[in-house]
Amino acid sequence: MVADVLEVRSVTSGYGDLTVIRDVSLTVAPAQITAVLGRNGAGKTTTLKTIAGLLPVNSGEVLFDGEPITKVPAHARRRMGFGYVQENKRIFKKRAVEENLVLGLYRLGLARAEEQSRLDEVYTRFPILAERRKQTAGYLSGGQQQMLAIGQALLNHPRLLMLDEPSTGLAPSIVAEVMQAVQRLRDEGLAVLLIEQAVDTALRVADRVVVLDVGKVVHSGSADEDGLRAIIQDAYMAAPPSEGPS
Missing domain, CATH: 3.40.50.300 (P-loop containing nucleotide triphosphate hydrolases)
Known part of the structure; x- marks a missing residue:
């Protein structure tokens, strides 16, 4: 069991x-x-x-x-x-998509190569975020913002x-x-x-x-x-x- x-x-x-x-x-x-x-x-x-x-x-x-x-x-x-996505897509809407994800790596203590690997994992899972990585997050659609919020939560490889x-x-x-x-x-x-x-x-x-x-x-x-x-x-x-x- x-x-x-x-x-x-x-x-x-x-x-x-x-x-x-x-x-x-x-x-x-x-x-x-x-x-x-x-x-x-x-x-x-x-x-x-x-x-x-x-x-x-x-x-x-x-x-x-x-x-x-x-x-x-x-x-x-x-x-x-733990990975936690709060209600109403708590992202930094005035920052770019990739900046949001980099902030999600904060205090994980990862090497630069591992940080990039985890960013790439999110972009592979949500290709639209890769396409719009330089776009201000507040201009994403509601669904894309939700994907970004989930992507942030996945950066620490939660169980x-x-x-x-x-x-x-x-x-x-x-x-x-x-x-x-x-x-x-x-x-x-x-x-x-x-x-x-x-x-x-x-x-x-x-x-x-x-x-x-x-x-x-x-x-x-x-x-x-x-x-x-x-x-x-x-x-x-x-x-x-x-x-x-x-």
């Missing part, structure tokens, strides 16, 4: 005195996509930020390759093998790639292209944790699904499980939560 790359055990977290997620558990295995679904306010982004080390764990435990990392800071998790709402604001054809790239990464052995509100988009690529509602896991299982869509519909159609961070 293949060991999980990521294991989240009964984690509770939030913002200061505001608890947003409670007793959340999930796993991500190598060569699998685990999708976390839920409507706005369900706690999806809070879950991802807590796993990434950007929010404190109030209770529970996070393990990476079987080792506890609950107290490990975010920058150290990156060096351990776990975390994506927060990568389909947001993209045309359906571009969403399909981005998701195909994510599937290829999964097929190459990468563990992927995908946060999505778009159900159909997530189910087309996911191996496992975790459904959140009001900060709690209401379902966890295989993406092809019987009755899954009914469970998701119940979570999405329930009474909306009070205003608060997602």
